[in-house]
Amino acid sequence: MAKPVPPTVSLPAAQYLLVRYAKRGKMRFASHRDVARAFERGVRRAGLPIAYSAGFSPHPKISYAGGAPTGVASEAEYLTLGLTSPRPADLVRGQLDVVLPDGIDVLEVTEDAKGSAGESHASEWRVVLPGVRPEAAAEAVTGFLALSHAPVERRTDKGVRQLDARTAVVEMSVLDADDRDASRRGTVTSQEDCAILRMVVLHQVPAVRPEDVLTALGAGQGLVPSSPPLTTRLSQYWPERGSAGTLNGNTVS
């Protein structure tokens, strides 16, 4: 009886593509793993010559940068694809976008020398706070920025984690009326009375998420929205890649 043999060794990656994609609308509730499965199926449906790892259970060569938390929308998620033969980046953008669920939208595909998306250093976030007056939000932001530390706890599967929400925040402001209208476009919520925060949060270990900052704003500054906030990652900062094209023109001080 024939013994199983390892599958034909896949060709090595001849090209790496850096993909920036968005998680919009209902798809903000997709987890990191959900999005990964969608992309694995997407590259197969699109017929892209994706490279596979060797061994008895080969995996497609897709490398994901840290994803936005489940429930958080994003305009700036990243992954890298390894292809066995080069494809025009623009063509791949269109081929991939059309086979993914609506709301997982491929924004930009560029050639990349590396096989891994790596880790960015900071993210810019927009947070819509339903039922909060902009003036109250501005007051809370001023109070928060005046602090040197803002200890918060987050419950995780492994227990309660202690974090300092203040040291991770390098910028925070309340968007004024003009910015708000522009910023609200494309979001699902239609609360009339809401404040919109913009903040830049460093990627520390342990990670401080926007929700941790909101916990600190709630506990320390009494800022509590009437229903769950709607958070969107606007951009990520990659020092080694430079900010051009990946940070939407914003720079982190």
Add this chain to the structure above:
Amino acid sequence: MPVESIYPALEPLLPLVRKPVQYIGGEVNSTVKDWDAADVRWALCYPDAYEVGLPNQGLQILYEVLNERDGVLAERTYSVWPDLEALMRERGVPQFTVDAHRPVGAFDVLGVSFSTEMGYTNLLTVLDLAGIPLFSSERTVCHPVVIGGGHAAFNPEPLADFLDAVVIGDGEQAVLQITDLIRAWKREGQPGGRDGLLVRLSRVAYVPRFYDVTYHPDGKISNVMPNRADVPPSISKHTVLDLDEWPYPKAPIVPVAETVHERYSVEIFRGCTRGCRFCQAGMITRPVRERSITTIGAMVAAGIAATGFDEVGLLSLSSADHSEINEIAVDLADCYEGTNVGLSLPSTRVDAFNVTLADELSRNGRRSGLTFAPEGGSERMRKVINKMVTEDDLIRTVTTSYASGWRQVKLYFMCGLPTETDEDVLAIADLARRVIAAGREATGRRDIRCTVSIGGFVPKPHTPFQWAAQCPAEVVDERLRKLGAMLRGDRAYGKSIGFRYHDGQPGIIEGLLSRGDRRVGGVILAAWRDGARFDGWSEYFSFERWARCAESVLPEKSVDLAWYTTRERDYSEVLPWDHLDAGLDRDWLWQDWQDSVAPEGAAEVEDCRWTPCYECGVCSAMGTEIQVGPTGERLDGKRMLPLQVIG
């Protein structure tokens, strides 16, 4: 009348619940059609969690069949977990479809597919959250028609008060017939109101409220009679002939959320005539209808291209029995060699040929585990259930498995079968020991494993065991305890043998719901009001709740939980489902039941695909025929490849 999405009301609740992604829809291959352009609108419900319901083959088929038609719209709805249910009640958010988040109450039809009786209470949650009265008798023309179907609706009597109609058998053609009847009734201005529609539906479906059940003083059923002249005395199942004409699902929905099966499944044939006496699926889906190798090949190619799945499942009740399974396995393995597409075959038949097939399908992959289902531990037991496998067959099969590189063999058994004794169950331990010994000898290795998986047997309607006494939960538990102790206590082999089992108590409630009559509906309602949800999930199931509700609701002392479950029925008793015709001749079933428990040893029934017809009654009653190959066709590997994978 415009129907708006409830999503704006649902969205603020989603960050507060577990796995919100299951409620958002938007999956690849899901369909949202214009509400106003459709004149018949179906909400298709699987009354369990999305992760279980989404891969359900039946619902996926009907979704495509309906949405392919102009003027017809079908969306899906699943049970919401109790965390979301509580929030929806608090905020007044109704049961919704995941496709367009439309309220279920706005549809013309709510079609509910039951794979298991343990989903019955979830039906009531769906109805209640949808704002549909629980009782059929309280609904008006403003409410959807609530139609049940699926294997667990072959005895819908416990749900008789809650369902307006029940489709028995295959759904592909039935849903289209129902669609036409509803469309005509609506165009004519809804003549006769709701009952007017139900009378029309009674031509293709069972309408419980048009039948009255009377009882003898001892609690047994005296009679089931139509209460109006224009409905038939009994209702027959639907049978789709020629599966090649119904190649669904073509492009199944690809979930964003993680679900229990993540693969493209193609049914390679429907029906089974192996004649296992415990098996309801094998009895109610007769006759065998094969899908041809060419249709299977085309469906697999198109299905992978449409979904991006990397696994293909070849489904049926006993897949190795397809007349061209060897060609299917070899040709598909050729077609997909080197593509990272995996092929799988549920391998339950104990047969060395099955191992050869599994080897073929796993040509490129890892050989982790194979599953076989001898079902009975002793040869005597296997004769009783007509699962004709000798111990030597089994040892030969597992030896072949281990020798060709499979490390783990899973063996499925049942406990509590008719005439079973402790010895029959403890024989499983001897069998497992022989399996490991043979495996070690064949491979010269000690890291091979065997897992014994066993659960309590529940007698089902429309089977030869429909008259049998169900084994009490305590007896099942005690036998499983003894078996577990024997397996674990074995010094030479114990560490190589895994043991998985199910407690006996849930099986008793499954037994109550499986063979219940209309009086059991009150128990379902009481249990639901008491909080019963997701009864198929051990973390939610409460035997105590069901036992208490059964005691308080059932009308007489004599008709109790034990009366429905552990009581043997006799030939003359009117069974609650006798007026629902699955085609099986009642006398044939009775004779097969008698043959199984004959004191001189059980008589064997052959498979009618290879031996002359033994007149189970199905083909003559339903006007159907066995449809099997071989067709002599082959698949051309190069032409079939849908993907350019290694470039």
